[in-house]
Amino acid sequence: MSQKVLLNATEVQIALHRLACQLIENHDTFKDTVLVGIQPRGVFLAERLKTLLQDEYKIKGIQLGYLDITFYRDDFRRSDKPLEANKTQLNFVVENKKVVFIDDVLYTGRSIRSALTAIQDFGRPQDIELLTLIDRRFSRHLPIQPDYRGRQVDAIGDEKVKVYWQENDGEDAVYLVSGE
């Protein structure tokens, strides 16, 4: 197994600041915008961005929810591992809101496809955008692209991108892992 650093702690921090600023450019006061972290790993990124927007950029009243896509996945009974659900928590109305999906890695696009179906059960958003820390280029199975990306990565089939967060994994870093 070999492991290469794609982003270190400082670079993660820089990317987060840039993503926060790009969100502000498009959403101004976030009055009609809701952030939705995709379970399980998108939640850490979403929490970080919310804290950053509140503390560093003084934006008040940011609405953040979590969306679990387990029951909407297209690989039910197709993978050897049973699918385990996580908590969905959307304490706001998404009807006519601008929804920003937040996930750590965009790979095949299938999770986001599921999330697009799942969010409709909570209402009809005005529009939906996608923010992702890592965009794995050339590996999409579906016509889905991010609106905001931290870093674009070329990774081949058996390579994996792993995103670690201080609060969960002990460090902020992104690794490209191969031959696992």
Place this chain on the structure above:
Amino acid sequence: MELSVDHLLGIKYIKEADIQLIFETADHFKEVINRPIKKVPSLRDITIANLFFENSTRTRLSFELAEKRLSADVVNFSAASSSVKKGETLIDTVNNILSMKVDMVVMRHPNPGAGVFLSKHVGAKIINAGDGAHEHPTQALLDSYSIRERLGDVAGKKVVIVGDILHSRVALSNIFALKKLGAEVKVCGPKTLMPKHIESLGVVYEPSLIKALNWCDVANMLRVQNERMDISYFPSTREYTQQYGVNKKILSSLDKEIVLMHPGPINRGVEITSDVADSKQAIILDQVQNGVAVRMAVIYLLASKINRGNVAQ
């Protein structure tokens, strides 16, 4: 995590870890059924047959709602309007239905062990929705789930099951579930309605209702099942109510507030009075709502074990 069994035939056959997995999954489905759109597409390619060889309203409705909220296709069958009357055997009936590509069978049957028997002879996943006086596993799961929801946990809680234990599949399944989850269980009711050797299940028989209520955290009041009583087990309904009916006066004489449950249908004024059944202490309607979530969890977890080789066909 996945279930250790391929069918839900009774609580007796599953482990504590299975029950906990069902509860955790049910938590997610409980959130789903409180959404504006109460439906997820997980089981789009699954067909489920509800075979009811015995009458049922709420269990059947609850199963059907659970199946539909998982997007499964559902076919219903009741014995009253079927070829069973023409002399067809159970295996033939079920095999005929399965040849129409049904993946799962939810069955209620008057004979104890019908589900176990069927699971040995047909290829579909079987969920027992009540077999005679044997087991009613999903009812026990939703009862324990409701206790967990109200009191935080089932382990260490004191639960008394009051009424007709002898004819009750709900009682037997509840005893298995509560014991597996670590609760203390007593049974209460007329001696004639107690099975012999009930103590061998690890429960204590308490003949006095007031003593039982003073001891417990939760009282599960069962219905007097007149339709299953071939002889008189107690002198009159009135006498039963006097000795084993719960009313406001008895509850206010206790020095604590206990939780009251009832699997339904309620005989108002017999085992429980109306004011008590409609009070905040009673979680009877929570049980009904939880029933859908728990059944969704059971169906989802069993469906995820259906051979994926079938998917491509």
